[in-house]
Amino acid sequence: MKTLCDLPVGAHGIVRRLQGGRGFSARLAALGFTLGADVVIVKNYGRGPIIAAVRQTQVALGRGEARRIQVEASQGASGE
Amino acid sequence: MSEQNRTRITVALAGQPNVGKSTVFNMLTGLSQHVGNWPGKTIEQKTGEFSRNGLNIRLIDLPGTYSLTANSEEECVARDYILRQRPDAIIAIVNTAALERNLYLVAELLVLPIPVVIGLNMVDVAEQHGIHVEAHVLEAALGIPVVPLVASRNQGVGDLLDAVERLLDEPEAFTPNRPVIGEEHLPILEEIRSHLDGYLPSHYPDDWAALKLLEGDTEVTARVREALPEDEWTSTHDLLKQHEDAYLDIAGTRYEWIGRMVRAAVVRPKLGAVTLTERIDRVATHPVWGLALLLCIFAFVFWVTYTVATPIVEWLDVAVMQVVAEQVRLLLASAPVWLSGLVVDGLFAGAGTVLTFLPILVIFFAMLGMLEDVGYFARAAYVMDRFMHWMGLHGKSFMPLFLGFGCNVPAVMGARIMEDRRSQLSTILLTPLVPCTARMAVIIFLAPAFFGQAATFVSWGLIAFNLILLAILGILINRLVFRGEHTAFIMEIPLYHLPNARTIGLFVWQNTWAFIKKAGTLILIFSAVIWVLSALPGGDIEHSLLAGLGRRLEPVGRWMGLGDWRLMVSLLTSFVAKENTIATLGILFGVAEGSGSLAERVAAGLTPAGALAFLVVQMLFIPCVATVAAIRQETASWRWTAFSVSLSLVLSLLGGIGAFQIMRLIGY
Structure with missing residues (x-):
């Protein structure tokens, strides 16, 4: 499965799994990265932090953090 | 009317970060607010009291948090307050442009068992981005009052209180x-509940x-464990272990619930429309252009600050401080000499220092405040993240x-925005290496006399040296x-938006105010x-206790080419406030020493190597007393404070000795 880091700018992904401790996952979930949430990559330069849009908010994530969000690539806004 | 005639109510103000909560707080309380700390925490607590329609309202500003699960100290503070103090109502401020996440x-x-009113803030910013929310539709869906606001223009803020x-x-x-949790977890929740009955x-x-137990909340888990008898806890714990991942489903169902609530109320821009934010961010968050923009913006900030402030500072010094000091001296003419000395040379010099800065x-903070308010600082943080990671x-x-x-x-107080103690501590420990305006003032004053044409080059070099040391120290x-x-x-x-005065x-x-209160x-x-x-x-200063101390430090000074006790004393007094170095030099070099400006008189006794060492030590020396006090307050630890002070002391001595010896080696 891909992680958020692997997606290019403009690609959509559906969150399938959060890795890392419960505290970390809970923080991400509160921000909107829940299982099944649709995420769009706004900035990803191949290194350094990324910016992802989830539930109409842009969130900057360190690369290490983004790598712990496993996604399934999707065609675009689902269920909106 | 109410069952008892209410004259006094307490209202808590809740909201996520970046929703304009503090603007609402300030609009409601004006200047009648009290800023302190939450008991036993370094988290700021703001309370305000005011009267409205004969009703006395106490408003408590809760820390800005994304949720109420114990992920951070702020979240514990916010919910502890709600549960223990039971305010009469909660006003929840939400950012219209990020409604779904805010409704979390x-x-x-x-x-929680407290009535809630929603303040739908920044309606204007949302409209600018094509997002429209029908407040009454949302109100009908949620079953609670929803008040549209533009807090920055004081629109609708009063309506919030009417609703309360x-x-x-x-x-x-x-x-x-x-909100209800998913079907599959309802029986488990019910079972957990049955174990708790009567013990909490x-x-x-x-x-x-x-x-919260099912969400794996660490604090609640610990409390429940204390409260429950052994057998009840064991069965509860087993149950929780089987459903360790329930917290993700709970978060998910909350968002599903939110989705149902907002569906009919929100109109969004058409897909594909390029917003202003996106256009600016093509440059502002680009790894190369973003960094270039950041450097340009900050160079501009410094340029404006010093261009605008320098004449004002000079005017204050000449037209205000010196005149007032003269008046006071005349007033105290018949008083004992020591009294006039203490007041004019001691207290006035100190107050003048504070005032002139x-x-x-x-101006500096106004520029930064604007960058923060339009939303630029988050981009700067994003661009700098790669570099900060090294540290x-x-x-x-x-x-x-x-x-x-x-x-x-x-800066030390601002380190509070870091979520964890470790990052806060590192930030605090590195702060003293950032050259503040007071240290820059000393450099600007002395460098031209010390180095003539090369002064600008040396000044930039000194700043660069501090920042390189900061990076190395950060890594270490x-x-x-x-x-x-x-x-x-x-x-x-956050979305970009127009700055608000x-x-x-x-x-x-x-x-x-943080500066005035501490420094003042x-x-x-x-x-x-x-x-x-x-x-x-x-x-007589030449034979004073201070001079004695300086003379005792002469041997240390000699390693750095600073064999003159007066230089060591001026460095020591910079502990009071960095720019005191100049004031002390003024007193010590004031009397004899022939002609020329003060800086020239000081320079006359120094080799270039010694002069450089002096400036290096000045830039790295132990933080001023106000900063030390702030470090003690924010770390809540004398050990970390002592560590920080010793670190600066060692660094400055090594820096001074190093600069002097290297300069001598290369022939200065």
């Missing part, structure tokens, strides 16, 4: 649509505690460190002190102490 906190608030008053007058009208402290509602700070920090610590260029005191602290622990970088990137004014006021009192006291040390025992 509301979803958590609604399961109506709600308190008719409590039975409060029928919120509460009275302020914990059973339903809520059971939900205010214009620089106010085991992340982008967020860039903001407090940059504040340090103005004054280290608000990360490796050696914190052993490379990793801190997660998760930061919201009130918000910026508040930013300036809070940061400047401490600098005054220490200026008086230094004056006494320079006057005792004989009233």
